[in-house]
Amino acid sequence: MATLIKNGTVVTAADTYQADVLLEGDKITCIGADLTCEGADEVDASGKLVLPGGVDVHTHLDMPFMGTVISDDFETGTIAAAHGGTTTLVDFIVPTQGKPLAEGHATWRGKAEGKAAIDYGFHMCITEMGDTTIDEMNALVEAGITSFKMFTAYPGVFMADDGVIFRTMRWAADAGALVMFHAENGWVIEALVEDFIDKGMTDPLYHGLAHPPESEGEATARLMALAEMADAPAYIVHLTCSQAMDAVTAARDRGVRAYAETCPQYLYLTTDDMARPDFEGAKVVCSPPVRDQPHTEYLWRGLANSDLLVVATDHAPTNFKGQKDMGLGDFRKIPNGMPALETRLHLIYKGVADGKISVNRFVDAVATQPAKLFGLYPQKGSISVGGDADVVIWDPDKLVDLSAHALHMRVDYSPYEGMQVRGGPEKVYSRGELIVDGPEFLGQPGRGQYLARKKFDYV
Amino acid sequence: MATLIKNGTVVTAADTYQADVLLEGDKITCIGADLTCEGADEVDASGKLVLPGGVDVHTHLDMPFMGTVISDDFETGTIAAAHGGTTTLVDFIVPTQGKPLAEGHATWRGKAEGKAAIDYGFHMCITEMGDTTIDEMNALVEAGITSFKMFTAYPGVFMADDGVIFRTMRWAADAGALVMFHAENGWVIEALVEDFIDKGMTDPLYHGLAHPPESEGEATARLMALAEMADAPAYIVHLTCSQAMDAVTAARDRGVRAYAETCPQYLYLTTDDMARPDFEGAKVVCSPPVRDQPHTEYLWRGLANSDLLVVATDHAPTNFKGQKDMGLGDFRKIPNGMPALETRLHLIYKGVADGKISVNRFVDAVATQPAKLFGLYPQKGSISVGGDADVVIWDPDKLVDLSAHALHMRVDYSPYEGMQVRGGPEKVYSRGELIVDGPEFLGQPGRGQYLARKKFDYV
């Protein structure tokens, strides 16, 4: 099987140039001028961009959650991802407390196997620290799970105290693992939530007001200080606000190996969306919440300057009817999260079209940096010889509707209902196989492979 | 009883001028040119400064601690304070866990009564939050205990979680109380201590290395964020390092009511002192620890700029022989703290002599600001009509030896052994009574009065 993509504009995290790209078997084997290859499928990409497939390092598929289950499973989610130009994802294992991490690992592997339509790896959530936890984590690193997520939020549920975090960071620095953090001050949030509920302020908006940006800034700054003292790398997931951004850049400027990710929703949606009447605000309830408009501009600038290295999705959809509406009259019961996996590249590419970031930074943020940070590079994340033939032919002029009916995620609404953007995938290849062709999904559920990821070695 | 202090230079937090000062009964009744007062004791203060008596808002007297007891009690401590020009102190009540706060209050009142030679008030330490704690705190505010200390250090002992702190701050903002904080990250310290002990690094120096400035900076920044979200004032005790200083000034510059105190030891002593051989380093072991030399310069500048509003002592002496030496071979067992109550004014006045701060800022930091912040002003803290006649006649030329043998604190060493400074009290009046005259203490133990302090109303 070979495919020769002709006349496209290859875009990497650094370069933009006209070339033909040859996919043979599951690899990119040649990038050249005027290539020919007997027997290969020739595809004309004139006027199109040839991009590496997107790498989404923050998804939640088939996850039990707040008394319900995420509406996308590994089949529906990965197919939607492919439609959006994402060919690799890294999902979070949430182990059962009191049970071995390996059990969680097995469970999540089982969820994906036979279903995933694109390649996938896993992070492990660490929510308690027992006598054997470190040993279990070492075993996971050997099994290719080289990143671990911890929380400064959700006291009594997921929250780890600073001592556990600090010790885990020091372990990770030695073990070649990367620790990722949900950074909000869970104690403050708990107090504020209680207050609003006591006062009968139960609308979705109060979810947001109970998670102030100062709380996220505080937790982020704290984690940066812990990373500095531990001499360990630290990765902040779903960063949303200037306070947290400043904490990361200040740390990095004093030499801390500090990395941060944001998500499209924090670049587009605002408190105003959360304040929409008729419980519509529930559609964009997530944690941390979307913020006031000036934060979105701040994040765009951070994205342009590589202060925010990665854009992932925190994809965690639940239906408005039957799931989100569990929180009618009590925002605490609104399942957090929203659909995002399919629309990531569209929304970030819009930043290119709008002159906010370069096309190279776009590729860097949605594919190259996540692959490098999470031990997938150079197999994934770039258009380079020897890498997996995960390639997107991107039509910069295509008009794409981000309404629910036009998308493929298994959820009954879109946070961007009615929004149209220019630019989207025309064809998507995964390990050389054409899995998306225009509106058609051509791949098979279950074709996706588990990715044992390398140890952390980012410079 | 009247005393007329003639020809001195009156110094307040703002002003410096020649005038006579008349003390009648327990009050300052007149400040004027060429005063006369029949029957008054006339004292010539030519060439001398006339200062308000010092107000030390951070002392520990007669406190059970780390398996021993602070070597100064309210008699020896307050007499030493008087010799150093301090006429008011505010000590910390450490209540027994599980017992009513009122019991702790009664205990500490009992320790002071009949012994204290100068006036005194109390702060209450809050180390747990039970169902009735807020009610008990409200009662204490009514009784004149309007400030409460909490800890982000000492997990399992004194540490409060951020939720308890946040809720207490919000209560305080309404109740007219001020919450004070020992700001270090106790979890990190615990991990580092464990490490050093595991590696057999047990000398006093490792106490310091286990309490890095980044940990203090982190906790301080966190408290500032909590205060910002709670819209409450916050007071940081014994601030030692640039990281914490920056956290306070950044908070203040964005509108937080942030206040900070340092202590003389952090302005003079350094890691080098803690590294002295033959266990000598134990003499300066305290928490937070003394820091590297550049921090001392940073603090002096902060003191000059009023970024550090207050200089108190954290007076907590134990004898080198029989107490400090409990920690030979295990720095964890060295009683923290050092003698400081008597030498505060000498050491800060040296900053005036050295051109680092103005004489007004000296008075402000050692007397006026602490009195204002802790509800004692205008009764205490200034040379002003109607205020208590707590007055120090300060000889700027007097050579003072800070060695143990020349001082009055009940402890067998001085952190400043062999050091001589210029400037010290010649006479000290407390409520109009001459209690120190040159080397003589003339007052009576027990003459000191309990001060019911006003609610927090600092602007």
Add this chain to the structure above:
Amino acid sequence: MATLIKNGTVVTAADTYQADVLLEGDKITCIGADLTCEGADEVDASGKLVLPGGVDVHTHLDMPFMGTVISDDFETGTIAAAHGGTTTLVDFIVPTQGKPLAEGHATWRGKAEGKAAIDYGFHMCITEMGDTTIDEMNALVEAGITSFKMFTAYPGVFMADDGVIFRTMRWAADAGALVMFHAENGWVIEALVEDFIDKGMTDPLYHGLAHPPESEGEATARLMALAEMADAPAYIVHLTCSQAMDAVTAARDRGVRAYAETCPQYLYLTTDDMARPDFEGAKVVCSPPVRDQPHTEYLWRGLANSDLLVVATDHAPTNFKGQKDMGLGDFRKIPNGMPALETRLHLIYKGVADGKISVNRFVDAVATQPAKLFGLYPQKGSISVGGDADVVIWDPDKLVDLSAHALHMRVDYSPYEGMQVRGGPEKVYSRGELIVDGPEFLGQPGRGQYLARKKFDYV
């Protein structure tokens, strides 16, 4: 002549207390409880504040300017000042270029003599540096003119290049002089002005837009760097914006002896006032211009934190009719400046009433700090024994109309027309003489004395 002010609340830069104040001859001679003084005029100040007379260190009286003359001379201006509670001012000598500084000095002394109703001193503007200029400046220092103003604005007119500024700073550091700066980038302003005029944008608003805050921030930061390299103190006049404020505090925090002044107009008026139709905006045209509203909040915070040490006025009134209207159709011809001398204390006291600053900081900013910085303390600037009996009995409840008809400055409008504030002088004493009593001015023009100021010795 003696006056005994009974039962008032004395306010200094540090203290607030009830006391009687005795004025004998031209001095404050006694502050005490229940004072009596035979033969003295007794004045009851119950419920009133007893403040030091205001010290305004930035005025322009009887100054030829932009083809016209400032509408207040030393008689009308100082009488208006007295009505507003200001008893000392320091005016700027603008020497004729090419002529000896001494000639300018003589001219300005002549303008004041026989006219001034309150005490006054002078700063000297330095707009060129000839061979003898330093010698002339040394002579002026001996004559009590110990501060010198330079400009980074007005190229070809007042602007000094950075080399002249740097050399002057180094001279001043040795000579005991303080250099003051009008900090805007004159080159940028010139280019922007030209642009607007070319485009026919001639309304008052464009004056403001041609003086962006970034230009002021730049010049201020530059001066801070020059002061740092020269190891000299520097004083920024009429600071208006966050950019300049940040430059000053950053410099101070790294050890530069940086001082800054703002004026009431920058705390109250905004770009909106400059945009008022019918040429009304011309009434508030000044340089630097008034700014957008957020800057006013920033300045209030800076005033509260002592980042802005001084509030002066830059009093420079011209009539709307006949003077300001010279600029109809060409903002370049609008005489810059506005009336301010009389209303300074009212407007800053409003900050006390509104809870933005303490009453002590109010006194500090309008009286004590300017007196200290400019060599007038302790003669002026506080309520202290031995100081000049420049005293204001301030009624905190009095309702004061800031409209033109209710004020005494010789100008046909008020920037605060229709505004009412609470708090104003009831009686004003200058060197013991009652010069203002309610609405009456009782002093004589010419009674004001020239103040030979001391060398710079601020710590």
Add this chain to the structure above:
Amino acid sequence: MATLIKNGTVVTAADTYQADVLLEGDKITCIGADLTCEGADEVDASGKLVLPGGVDVHTHLDMPFMGTVISDDFETGTIAAAHGGTTTLVDFIVPTQGKPLAEGHATWRGKAEGKAAIDYGFHMCITEMGDTTIDEMNALVEAGITSFKMFTAYPGVFMADDGVIFRTMRWAADAGALVMFHAENGWVIEALVEDFIDKGMTDPLYHGLAHPPESEGEATARLMALAEMADAPAYIVHLTCSQAMDAVTAARDRGVRAYAETCPQYLYLTTDDMARPDFEGAKVVCSPPVRDQPHTEYLWRGLANSDLLVVATDHAPTNFKGQKDMGLGDFRKIPNGMPALETRLHLIYKGVADGKISVNRFVDAVATQPAKLFGLYPQKGSISVGGDADVVIWDPDKLVDLSAHALHMRVDYSPYEGMQVRGGPEKVYSRGELIVDGPEFLGQPGRGQYLARKKFDYV
């Protein structure tokens, strides 16, 4: 002519991967796995890196200067460059004052023609602004000279006032040009130089002390403010210190299009080198000067974080004997500058070997970013299909002596005498031609081509 580079590791600004690279004619035509090409020269690059040729955007060749002439001309300089792996340079035209810019252009084109062994372009220095200057600059932009250098230093010689700079920036923003700045405060330097000379302090070290980092920081911050107000991009050449770095990053973080370059000498040499006895310090005299050691660490971090986008050389060699020694006894007469063109890649690659920067950032800083910023990309600056076949086969293990005798620049000393580094070019191709093979230079002087550069379009 075709060359097939086999088995090397291709390194771009983003990617690192194993591939064969085919050069046909003057272009890179193919990058692939297991390539074959009949008739092509096969070169084995196993264990080697395949890098884009270096792009040095800051050189001075054959330039009259301080009464002498730079010792390298376009022949010797470009040959040395090639030996060091640099295949493109952009030199500065210094026009004669009072003469048309076009004349300078013609002169410099003449210097290069027939001599240059690698491709070259030009920047134009702007040191005066006459009536026709803007027209002349527009003509230059059309001729491919799209960047212009201005100075805030050298008053009376090169210095432009802020008005000229501001207007030029605004022109550039429209014209598609980039303005580059030598950022030091020339006025301050002039005063300090005068002082040292007056005091007889004439050694090379005083050159450095007369150019303090605060002066560079000031000028850089000023330029950032001007760029902000002009809404124009600005590029700082030879940035040396933390103060200037902070000015650039602060500007960038508030949205200014701010770019900065440093040079190897500022990353390695320090004040200690300038203080070497026997006039040896003169060898490293340049402007701005080398700084104290902490600045070098700051710059390395800035380089790692892309705060410093570019590393160029400011190559400006003069012989120690006969040229540098003109300044014996008077540092003002030491020709500024040092040899650097040949050793740039070695010295920056050492940062890769030492773990300070990634190999991709190395390529980015020495080739890709300079090509992008100065209108040479994608022709120059990367390993990408369609780009010029300027390729370096880099041996990461090769031991390279940086002593003068081992180098090719026409100058009698090396600032790095005796220093050995690992990593250097094995073969260098320029437009497909092998011009350096091991120690041999195989190219012809005059083969280098003039590069008409594109307008500024950096995102």
